[in-house]
Amino acid sequence: MKILFLYDFPLWGSGSGVYLNNLVEELVKLNHKVGIVSPEQRRFLEDKIKQYTVNTPQIPVFIGHPELKGAKRFSELSDREITEVYKAYLDTTLEAVINFQPDLIHVNHLSLISWVARYIRAVQGTRYIITTHGSCLNHILADKRYLSLCEDAVKSARAITTVSGNTKSSFLKVFGYNNKKNTYIIPGGVDFKFFSKQVDISTINKKYEIQGKKIVLFCGRLSSEKGTQYLVKAANNIKGEIFIAGEGPEEQYLSQIIKSKKLENVHLLGYLSHEELVDFYYRADVFVAPSVVEEALGLSILEAMAAKTPVIATRKGGIPTLIKNGKNGFFVKTRNASDIVKVCNKLLEDDELRKKMGEAAKETVEKKFTWKITALRMQSLYKRIIRNGKK
Numbered sequence: 535m536k537i538l539f540l541y542d543f544p545l546w547g548s549g550s551g552v553y554l555n556n557l558v559e560e561l562v563k564l565n566h567k568v569g570i571v572s573p574e575q576r577r578f579l580e581d582k583i584k585q586y587t588v589n590t591p592q593i594p595v596f597i598g599h600p601e602l603k604g605a606k607r608f609s610e611l612s613d614r615e616i617t618e619v620y621k622a623y624l625d626t627t628l629e630a631v632i633n634f635q636p637d638l639i640h641v642n643h644l645s646l647i648s649w650v651a652r653y654i655r656a657v658q659g660t661r662y663i664i665t666t667h668g669s670c671l672n673h674i675l676a677d678k679r680y681l682s683l684c685e686d687a688v689k690s691a692r693a694i695t696t697v698s699g700n701t702k703s704s705f706l707k708v709f710g711y712n713n714k715k716n717t718y719i720i721p722g723g724v725d726f727k728f729f730s731k732q733v734d735i736s737t738i739n740k741k742y743e744i745q746g747k748k749i750v751l752f753c754g755r756l757s758s759e760k761g762t763q764y765l766v767k768a769a770n771n772i773k774g775e776i777f778i779a780g781e782g783p784e785e786q787y788l789s790q791i792i793k794s795k796k797l798e799n800v801h802l803l804g805y806l807s808h809e810e811l812v813d814f815y816y817r818a819d820v821f822v823a824p825s826v827v828e829e830a831l832g833l834s835i836l837e838a839m840a841a842k843t844p845v846i847a848t849r850k851g852g853i854p855t856l857i858k859n860g861k862n863g864f865f866v867k868t869r870n871a872s873d874i875v876k877v878c879n880k881l882l883e884d885d886e887l888r889k890k891m892g893e894a895a896k897e898t899v900e901k902k903f904t905w906k907i908t909a910l911r912m913q914s915l916y917k918r919i920i921r922n923g924k925k
Contacts, residue, residue, distance in 0.1 A: 596608060665696070755781070756781055766791050836903050839863070
């Protein structure tokens with residue numbers, strides 16, 4: 535099959551980018567031909583795929599992106615700016631469709647790139663599916679200018695996929711339960727080439743001077759919905775060092791809490807390379823994900839579990855599909871620092887429990903959440919759509 539992906543951000547630096555990259559790599563291994571339309575200048579997979587770079591006047595974001603600091607949100611764009619971004623994607627996508635002749639277009643995010651797929655469907659007859667990663671739904675609800683054309687794109691899509699059950703529920707609330715039969719949950723996975731064996735953590739120990747210390751890790755965008763402030767507020771009573779990897783609008787606020795409470799055991803790391811982050815997953819004794827909103831299943835949680843690190847998380851979004859309380863991790867109450875303290879210390883003080891939970895965590899990911907499984911499920915959907923025809 536020939537699949538053309540539409541994507542509205544750089545291919546690196548975000549959860550949806552990780553999803554797209556790994557899905558494409560697995561599809562190439564399955565001998566499919568792949569093209570990507572995106573604003574990415576860097577080459578991906580060398581000569582194995584076709585890349586079509588969109589020269590858009592700007593790259594707007596839903597919330598933020600580590601490679602797009604200072605970028606406008608979609609909700610901040612003027613009507614003219616929306617049109618200019620749309621036109622840039624339309625021009626490049628039309629060129630890609632004529633050149634690549636895909637069997638199917640796969641849109642990643644419900645945004646104005648889904649309008650592009652709808653237009654191409656009208657003039658070229660190319661079928662398409664849409665994957666929503668969750669953040670795009672919040673953007674549509676925040677700015678209704680995007681809603682009507684997205685509704686039209688959904689009506690003409692051959693299928694909608696979501697990355698978690700919660701994202702599916704959110705999608706159906708926005709676009710109607712009549713779309714239920716045509717909506718599929720296909721979560722992301724873990725690239726086990728990074729987690730196939732024990733990583734040498736001596737470099738991390740030396741760099742951060744943490745040899746012999748208990749480590750609590752958070753990784754993700756530093757924004758209010760991630761709930762990181764509750765981990766920081768819990769820090770004074772947690773019996774370990776807390777490392778927070780990521781960037782975002784809450785960074786200054788978190789720094790103020792650390793300063794005002796004189797917290798010497800909290801360390802803001804900023805953005806880390808994936809290689810160093812994997813080392814931290816292995817080095818950490820506990821991973822905490824204190825989200826306060828209904829989010830998609832985070833890849834950072836999957837990767838922590840793949841490194842045999844037990845996860846403490848709130849019962850939000852897609853997380854309950856992965857964590858089984860008391861078996862491979864623990865749930866804590868939302869917006870509750872004292873609960874985080876209680877469960878963190880329970881794990882930090884019990885080496886045998888951490889080891890047992892860590893093993894169960896990795897087993898869960900290996901059985902259900904690999905990129906090969908994701909790609910095979912997506913391939914099955916592609917084949918069904920193409921086999922059924924129906925221009």
